[in-house]
Amino acid sequence: MGELADYLRAAKRILIFTGAGISTGSGIPDFRGPNGVWKKRAPVYYSDFMNSEAARIEHWDYKLEGGEAFRSARPNDVHRAIVRLEEAGKILLVATQNIDGLHALAGTSPARLVELHGTNSLVECQSCGWRDEPAPHFEFFRLHRRTPRCECGGFLKPATISFGQGLLPNDLARAETAAHEADLVIALGSTLSVYPAAAIPLLVARRGVPYLIINRGPTEHDTEPKVRLRIEGDVVEIFPPAVEEALTEGK
Numbered sequence: 001m002g003e004l005a006d007y008l009r010a011a012k013r014i015l016i017f018t019g020a021g022i023s024t025g026s027g028i029p030d031f032r033g034p035n036g037v038w039k040k041r042a043p044v045y046y047s048d049f050m051n052s053e054a055a056r057i058e059h060w061d062y063k064l065e066g067g068e069a070f071r072s073a074r075p076n077d078v079h080r081a082i083v084r085l086e087e088a089g090k091i092l093l094v095a096t097q098n099i100d101g102l103h104a105l106a107g108t109s110p111a112r113l114v115e116l117h118g119t120n121s122l123v124e125c126q127s128c129g130w131r132d133e134p135a136p137h138f139e140f141f142r143l144h145r146r147t148p149r150c151e152c153g154g155f156l157k158p159a160t161i162s163f164g165q166g167l168l169p170n171d172l173a174r175a176e177t178a179a180h181e182a183d184l185v186i187a188l189g190s191t192l193s194v195y196p197a198a199a200i201p202l203l204v205a206r207r208g209v210p211y212l213i214i215n216r217g218p219t220e221h222d223t224e225p226k227v228r229l230r231i232e233g234d235v236v237e238i239f240p241p242a243v244e245e246a247l248t249e250g251k
């Protein structure tokens with residue numbers, strides 16, 4: 001534990017990279033895990049969503065079914081520990097693969113947050129980019145079993161990145177800019193197997209900056225020679241106490 005706290009204490013511009021493993025403690029299902037949603041239901045590809053009402057209905061129905069877990073989820077000690085680091089002036093950027101909106105809910109400021117795979121907290125028009133809160137659109141879908149449209153006629157879609165859909169260029173650019181400025185990079189609860197998102201911590205590490213990984217189970221960067229510290233186990237048990245130690249000692 002001491003070594004992790006030492007890194008946190010020394011750092012001034014931390015890039016935190018998070019994955020599903022930090023949100024399982026908040027009741028969010030791990031899509032890729034052994035009981036993952038995608039084991040039960042095939043994901044809808046972006047081109048199908050754009051071309052077929054049946055595919056749009058399937059996607060909205062999948063999001064409606066999964067919505068309850070997201071609506072009832074609350075941030076846990078990992079999300080809060082990251083906010084504490086930000087309040088201590090140590091966070092450069094939080095880049096998350098999670099679509100649950102829990103970093104924002106915990107209090108990570110928008111200027112310090114990039115949701116690489118989008119968010120379930122909004123719906124977005126695929127034609128004009130208009131964004132809105134999801135609740136009324138889910139209600140429309142539930143009542144009519146037709147998918148909601150924007151006033152411009154475009155298809156509304158929960159603002160998450162679908163299979164076959166690229167990441168938003170602006171989000172990637174913000175993460176890459178931070179990768180060139182960070183003095184510590186920590187991957188929390190990610191198998192680091194989904195690209196291009198997982199390339200971001202490597203960008204930092206290849207500058208010679210310390211790269212730390214905390215995850216339960218193997219990650220695809222475990223054999224990466226640039227990894228300085230690899231801690232195996234539950235992030236919720238490991239990370240918050242280390243933050244506490246780093247911020248309370250050696251001030």
Ligand SMILES: [Zn+2]
Pocket residue numbers: 125126127128129130150151152153154
């Ligand atoms: Zn529109």
